[in-house]
Amino acid sequence: MHALDIALGCKAAPHRSWLLVGAIVTGVTGGWMLADPGEWPGAAGTCLAQEFLGPTEIVASPDVGLLYVLCQDAARIAVVDRQKGELVRWIPVPASPSGMVLGRDGSKLYVTAGMGDGTVCVLDTASGNETARIPVGHSPCGPSLSPDEARLYVCNRFLNRVAVVDLASGQVTACVPVIREPIATAVTPGGKTVFVANFLPLDRADEFDVAAEISWFNADTLQGGRIRMPNGTTDLHDLKITSDGKHLVAVHLLARYQMPTTQLERGWMNTNALSVVDVEQHAWVNTVLLDDIDLGAALPWRVVCPGDGRVYVSHASSDEVTMVEWQPLLEKLASLPKEASSGVAYDGSQTSLTTSDVPNDLSFLVGLKQRFPIYGTGPYDYLEQPIDEVPKGPRGLCVVDGKIYTSVYFGNMLAVIDPAASPHRRVSYLRLGPKAQLSLERRGELFFHDAALCFQHWQSCASCHPDGRVDGLNWDLLNDGLGSPKNNKSMLLAHRTPPSMWEGVRPDGEAAVRSGIRHIQFAIRPEEDAAAIDAYLKSLQPIPSPYLVNGEWSEAARRGKELFSSNRLHCSQCHPEPLYTDLRKHDVNSRGKFDRASEFDTPTLIEVWRTAPYMHDGHYLTLEEVFREGRHGDVAGEVEKLTDQELHDLCEFLRSL
Numbered sequence: 001m002h003a004l005d006i007a008l009g010c011k012a013a014p015h016r017s018w019l020l021v022g023a024i025v026t027g028v029t030g031g032w033m034l035a036d037p038g039e040w041p042g043a044a045g046t047c048l049a050q051e052f053l054g055p056t057e058i059v060a061s062p063d064v065g066l067l068y069v070l071c072q073d074a075a076r077i078a079v080v081d082r083q084k085g086e087l088v089r090w091i092p093v094p095a096s097p098s099g100m101v102l103g104r105d106g107s108k109l110y111v112t113a114g115m116g117d118g119t120v121c122v123l124d125t126a127s128g129n130e131t132a133r134i135p136v137g138h139s140p141c142g143p144s145l146s147p148d149e150a151r152l153y154v155c156n157r158f159l160n161r162v163a164v165v166d167l168a169s170g171q172v173t174a175c176v177p178v179i180r181e182p183i184a185t186a187v188t189p190g191g192k193t194v195f196v197a198n199f200l201p202l203d204r205a206d207e208f209d210v211a212a213e214i215s216w217f218n219a220d221t222l223q224g225g226r227i228r229m230p231n232g233t234t235d236l237h238d239l240k241i242t243s244d245g246k247h248l249v250a251v252h253l254l255a256r257y258q259m260p261t262t263q264l265e266r267g268w269m270n271t272n273a274l275s276v277v278d279v280e281q282h283a284w285v286n287t288v289l290l291d292d293i294d295l296g297a298a299l300p301w302r303v304v305c306p307g308d309g310r311v312y313v314s315h316a317s318s319d320e321v322t323m324v325e326w327q328p329l330l331e332k333l334a335s336l337p338k339e340a341s342s343g344v345a346y347d348g349s350q351t352s353l354t355t356s357d358v359p360n361d362l363s364f365l366v367g368l369k370q371r372f373p374i375y376g377t378g379p380y381d382y383l384e385q386p387i388d389e390v391p392k393g394p395r396g397l398c399v400v401d402g403k404i405y406t407s408v409y410f411g412n413m414l415a416v417i418d419p420a421a422s423p424h425r426r427v428s429y430l431r432l433g434p435k436a437q438l439s440l441e442r443r444g445e446l447f448f449h450d451a452a453l454c455f456q457h458w459q460s461c462a463s464c465h466p467d468g469r470v471d472g473l474n475w476d477l478l479n480d481g482l483g484s485p486k487n488n489k490s491m492l493l494a495h496r497t498p499p500s501m502w503e504g505v506r507p508d509g510e511a512a513v514r515s516g517i518r519h520i521q522f523a524i525r526p527e528e529d530a531a532a533i534d535a536y537l538k539s540l541q542p543i544p545s546p547y548l549v550n551g552e553w554s555e556a557a558r559r560g561k562e563l564f565s566s567n568r569l570h571c572s573q574c575h576p577e578p579l580y581t582d583l584r585k586h587d588v589n590s591r592g593k594f595d596r597a598s599e600f601d602t603p604t605l606i607e608v609w610r611t612a613p614y615m616h617d618g619h620y621l622t623l624e625e626v627f628r629e630g631r632h633g634d635v636a637g638e639v640e641k642l643t644d645q646e647l648h649d650l651c652e653f654l655r656s657l
């Protein structure tokens with residue numbers, strides 16, 4: 001790697017501590033480096049220690065040229081002057097901030113924060129003062145404003161609902177149930193309809209069509225419906241409405257979970273997609289792939305429609321931003337014949353593609369999209385670069401005055417992409433704080449989210465294990481033989497609950513991590529990378545269950561606990577506290593038609609509220625079904641005899657873990 005020419009303001013003036021460093025990469029090798037000015041402004045003018053800021057979201061003020069960057073790990077917002085590349089100030093926010101939206105005139109910023117005790121905090125952007133804090137319930141995220149700014153719509157991710165906040169009174173006035181893990185909202189320009197991205201599918205995983213959906217509801221009646229995405233849709237991360245209000249775009253994975261995981265070529269396992277929805281009709285139009293035929297665009301994270309005739313997507317795992325030409329895309333989609341047999345477009349021209357082929361066509365966007373790596377000129381592998389030096393993990397995204405700004409989660413910085421510039425001068429960086437030396441855990445988090453670990457960058461571990469949890473799909477991994485698909489597993493407690501995998505084919509979490517790198521990502525990596533991933537996964541903490549009442553088990557859950565531990569049901573025989581597993585395999589009569597074994601590893605029950613569908617084959621959508629339909633744990637015929645109330649209590653207990 002070459003040392004690079006860097007345009008650095010701070011070298012000449014090492015003490016101008018309120019200035020950010022804009023570094024322009026001019027090297028030709030794709031490598032880069034940033035100088036560190038040594039001193040950084042803290043919240044009250046104090047110097048920032050080296051810390052992870054974790055910039056996750058970015059919004060631009062309408063006129064005054066400011067950027068607000070939500071730094072999740074530091075629980076602060078960086079206010080940046082765009083033109084000068086200067087950090088104007090820090091605004092503190094409540095712990096665990098998850099999302100934000102800026103009012104139309106730029107004077108108010110609404111930030112969602114917290115988990116069990118979720119709030120919306122309203123900030124006055126001029127003073128940085130918090131003017132209100134509104135309790136909104138568990139796991140708030142993905143806020144958006146009604147056009148008149150009377151209402152804020154906030155997802156309660158793990159309560160599977162959207163809270164409607166009346167901003168005048170500061171009250172939640174209604175809750176609209178949606179499907180599963182709502183994570184982002186978008187309101188039509190007239191305010192009539194609200195669309196909601198449901199992150200994960202809510203289907204039995206052993207069915208032939210498993211897909212996440214978009215919910216919508218009318219803002220007046222709060223009644224609405226659901227829009228099914230194509231088979232294999234999961235990790236539905238974000239959605240936006242185009243500036244003309246006619247379409248909605250959503251980004252997600254299109255998993256090829258029906259295929260055995262024998263290879264990665266051509267997106268054999270996971271492709272990365274953008275879906276188009278007709279706003280008026282509430283109807284799916286089509287899904288296009290953001291990947292190229294030999295290079296994945298892994299883990300689409302944010303999508304924006306800035307009104308410049310393009311749609312932009314950040315890719316958290318392949319370190320790039322995609323720019324899609326919007327009108328040409330619509331025209332190309334409209335020109336396709338709907339019937340698979342005809343091959344003739346509406347206008348009479350010949351075409352080899354039909355509407356239904358598009359989600360499988362890795363070349364559909366050729367000529368209609370450009371990919372901008374956030375470092376180097378791509379395609380790249382960071383293997384030659386010192387990892388602490390490389391900006392990785394673009395997440396937040398905004399486009400202003402023709403420049404693309406993305407917040408670099410692992411890098412304490414913004415990457416600024418100028419699509420009009422020549423490739424070698426296209427990317428510059430704005431540092432938000434000193435470079436933080438990556439801890440082992442953080443390094444593991446980076447690797448876990450990094451598609452550079454994967455042949456052709458199709459996916460990262462996080463593609464299948466978002467947040468270190470599940471994607472709601474069955475996968476036919478080869479470790480237990482071909483043709484026996486298994487439900488995905490959460491990484492939470494994986495290292496404390498050996499053996500690993502439903503059939504226990506890996507002795508422990510460590511072995512499972514290494515086999516994941518080698519046999520799913522088809523990568524050969526040094527042992528220290530695997531050790532870092534171990535450290536990250538071991539650091540995962542359970543989230544307080546959304547079924548707790550004021551942080552405590554409900555009455556029903558307490559009764560359920562009695563049942564669970566009773567001599568009548570014997571659940572705790574195989575699921576003993578504290579991890580609710582005896583770490584052994586048992587035959588519990590759950591063998592399905594694709595299985596070659598009858599014994600399965602007893603899973604932990606911690607966080608079982610979020611890991612549906614259930615059992616090794618994902619055959620049961622709800623816990624109730626596990627017992628009523630599957631008669632699981634019916635050692636002495638007692639499960640069958642449970643009254644509806646008792647079953648409810650038992651499941652409430654499980655959902656509280």
Ligand code: HEC
Pocket residue numbers: 261269448459460461462463464465474475477480486487488489490491493494495497499500501502503509512513514516517520521533
């Ligand atoms: C294509 C989707 C996919 C990808 C990509 C993937 N996994 Fe998995 N992973 C699974 C599935 C499915 C299971 C459960 C399989 C079973 O139990 O038989 C699993 C299980 C595991 C387990 C065992 C958990 C337990 O407690 O039993 C670990 C650990 C794991 N994966 C780590 C990783 C790591 C690390 C990566 C990246 C290097 C990775 N996975 C990439 C699908 C995936």
Ligand code: HEC
Pocket residue numbers: 502564569570571572573574575585586587588590591600601602603604605608611613614615616617623626632633634635639650654
């Ligand atoms: C003989 C041991 C044994 C007993 C007794 C037992 N379990 Fe299980 N449990 C298992 C095994 C093994 C699995 C995994 C089976 C599979 O995936 O096919 C499992 C799976 C589960 C699951 C699904 C978890 C998931 O992530 O998919 C739940 C929930 C559960 N058990 C709760 C209970 C309750 C409640 C009882 C008492 C009524 C009970 N179990 C009794 C061994 C047992």
